[in-house]
Amino acid sequence: MIDFHTHTPAWRTSSWLGGATFDAADFLAFMDAAGIERAVVLSHDGLFNPSPRANDELAAFVAADPDRLIGFGTVSPRHEDAALEAARMMDELGLRGMKLHPWLQGFSLQERTLDPICEVLVERGGTLLCHDGTPPYSTPAQIAALARRHPRLPVVLGHGGLHDCWREALEACRQTPNLYLCICGTPPYAARHIVEHGPADRILFGTDAGLSDQAEQHYAVARVAEIDGWGISADRRRAMLVDNPRRLLERSAR
Numbered sequence: 176m177i178d179f180h181t182h183t184p185a186w187r188t189s190s191w192l193g194g195a196t197f198d199a200a201d202f203l204a205f206m207d208a209a210g211i212e213r214a215v216v217l218s219h220d221g222l223f224n225p226s227p228r229a230n231d232e233l234a235a236f237v238a239a240d241p242d243r244l245i246g247f248g249t250v251s252p253r254h255e256d257a258a259l260e261a262a263r264m265m266d267e268l269g270l271r272g273m274k275l276h277p278w279l280q281g282f283s284l285q286e287r288t289l290d291p292i293c294e295v296l297v298e299r300g301g302t303l304l305c306h307d308g309t310p311p312y313s314t315p316a317q318i319a320a321l322a323r324r325h326p327r328l329p330v331v332l333g334h335g336g337l338h339d340c341w342r343e344a345l346e347a348c349r350q351t352p353n354l355y356l357c358i359c360g361t362p363p364y365a366a367r368h369i370v371e372h373g374p375a376d377r378i379l380f381g382t383d384a385g386l387s388d389q390a391e392q393h394y395a396v397a398r399v400a401e402i403d404g405w406g407i408s409a410d411r412r413r414a415m416l417v418d419n420p421r422r423l424l425e426r427s428a429r
Contacts (some may be wrong), residue, residue: 180381
């Protein structure tokens with residue numbers, strides 16, 4: 176399986192997890208224990224301080240096993256060099272996509288400063304993953320509007336609407352052909368409904384691993400085990416865990 180939503184340790188700026196000590200080898204061991212073949216890895220510190228340094232540190236982390244660890248960097252969209260950093264992180268660092276967190280990073284998805292950043296991703300076959308499910312800045316409908324502005328860019332709802340917005344996330348995904356939905360922290364009853372009724376070729380899964388300072392990431396292992404209780408078909412399960420994420424990642428590997 177491919178886990179489409181994990182994080183590096185919070186080395187500095189995330190106060191509740193600052194100083195986490197697990198390294199890439201520990202993370203790969205967690206993946207082995209959970210049955211995860213490959214993982215999209217997102218910067219943790221970069222969500223609080225979206226800087227080139229955060230992208231450099233993410234690139235160093237995933238370099239431990241680039242076949243299994245796929246890095247998605249981040250930028251500060253209002254920074255004048257944001258598009259240049261987006262290009263640098265992909266061209267020079269080998270990162271394959273971008274994670275944005277409008278709530279933590281403090282911007283609106285309707286701001287036109289996002290357009291040149293999105294075009295950088297389009298030109299390089301990248302994917303944009305956005306935090307969603309926490310109004311006012313991170314609703315699925317807002318992210319869907321950005322996706323419609325850039326129809327050639329795959330855009331992922333990083334949490335499938337969480338608890339409050341999952342119905343909105345499902346409907347936005349149905350109506351927006353380039354919008355994907357990652358079940359990650361989504362309640363099990365909602366996850367089951369999404370997999371059964373959502374677009375089968377645009378549903379992904381993520382554990383949000385990396386939020387614990389314990390190398391074993393026990394909660395993430397439990398989230399993988401939960402899938403067995405959803406009662407979904409084998410075809411839909413394979414699409415969510417293998418075919419859909421692999422197809423997205425192949426775009427940036429060309």
